Amino acid sequence: MKQAAWADTAADLQRHFDTVVIAQWLSRGFDARIGLPHEALDQSGEPMPDARYRAMACARQLYVYARLTGEQAKAHAARLFDALLRYFHDERRHAWVFSVDAQGQVLDAAQDLYSHAFVVLACATYFARSRDARALQHMLSTARLVEERFGDGDGLYHAALCANGTPVKGPEQNPIMHLTEAYQAAALVAEPIWFAQTLRRIAEGVAQRFLDPQTQCIAELPLGTADNRIEPGHQFEWYSLLHSMPQVYEGLNLPAAVPRGCVWARARGVAPDTEGVCAALDMNAGMRDGSQRIWAQAEYARYLALTGDRPALGRQLARFKERFLHARGWREVLGADGALQRADMPSTTPYHLMTAYAALRA
Structure with a gap:
């Protein structure tokens, strides 16, 4: 794709x-009755019934606005911030x-x-x-809470605690990745030395316990965990995070390994005919989940923009626009055959679109 066509496609996506x-x-x-974003819209852009409202969804919308x-x-950002605190x-x-229920009571x-990572972010x-x-x-208080309550005693974090604070899930890659993102944002506004030191510890822990040699x-779960998997979209997302603060990660193993992992994920997890990124591979490169989620496509676009691979980016953006976007919104999940697999448009997805499009502008 020529430069002018690539730029035109990027401009169309931003519009x-x-x-x-x-x-x-x-x-x-936005549900004005309760003052929170609806959890999802249908494909025509109308609100779907809300059985709950999640803190993470409100925080992601706050980040966007x-x-x-x-x-x-x-x-609107001020309205969302007040709602985050209130509910x-x-x-x-x-x-x-x-989460809270449809009346705003704790569910x-x-x-x-x-959720705590997205609150910090x-x-x-x-x-x-x-x-x-x-x-x-x-x-600052939420970061302190994370360090005091979620730490697993070995440099990383439990994924979940029950209401009384007892750990119920061990470390998982995804929340740790978003905590990394949150601490990077926090370092730009307060305590940069502490956050940088903590980010280096997290990166070292991820390399030791999640990085497949x-x-x-x-991997999504610590190495050696049964039924583990690799999500290509998360490789591209980690690349973007590490790329954004190279001075923090200088000399560590993770920023050296992740670009090679992205090459592996791109070769095995991206369909050459559609440029679609699959949801998950098994640890031996077999197809675990061939569905294609919009967030993974957005993270792949961000990765291609940051690496400067404009020919591939041009192809990917054209197919992304054609397959995932429509006049009233987007298609959240497609099957490998291109069929729509989810009819909702979650309130959490604009966050991924925003981060990808920001990389295109840069």
Whole structure:
């Protein structure tokens, strides 16, 4: 694809994001009755019934609108930040609940690392935009909570605690990756030395316990765990995170290995005819899940942009636009045959689109 065509496609994607995605979550995607984003819209852009509202979903929406310019986005980010505190912050336990029900009452009081990571990320991003001291306070207190309660005693973190704080899940790659993302954002607004030291410890722990020596990929579960898997999309996501702060990771094993893991994942997990990224491979490169999720396509686009592979990026963006986007939104999951496998458009997906499109602009 020629440079002009590549740029035209990227511009089309950004316009779609601005005029369709961002606009719909400001209007029909926001439940004014309760003051929280709906969990999902259907393919026509109408809200689907909400059985619950999750802290992580609210935090991801806050991250998106806190990064946008303009007074409308600024006001909506403030609304989302207030909702995050009002519904999900448990002042008694100094923690964040997983979800509330349709009336805003606590539904699941479990504490999961994934949600806490996105709270840190959202608060860091919102503070950078608003300078609201409450956001900085909650960013720092939540990071401290993570270190005190989720640590597994071996340099990494439990994935989940029950309501009373007892660990119920051991370390998992995905929440640790998003905690890395959150601490990187936090380092830009406060305590850069502490966050950098912690990020180096996390990277070393991931390399020791999740990095497969054969593929150079980061597995979803600690090495040696039965029924483990490799998700190509997460290899590309890790590449972007490590690429964003090279000075923090200088001399460590993980930033040296991840580019090689991405080459392996790209060769085995990306369909050459559609440029579609599969959901998961097994540890021997067999197809574990051939479905294609939009977030993995977005992370692949970000990876291609950061590596400067513009011919591949041009092909991938064209197929992505054709296969995953439509006039009222997007297709969340396609089968390997291209058939739609999920009819919903979750409120969490704009976060992935935003990070990918930011790399295209850069």
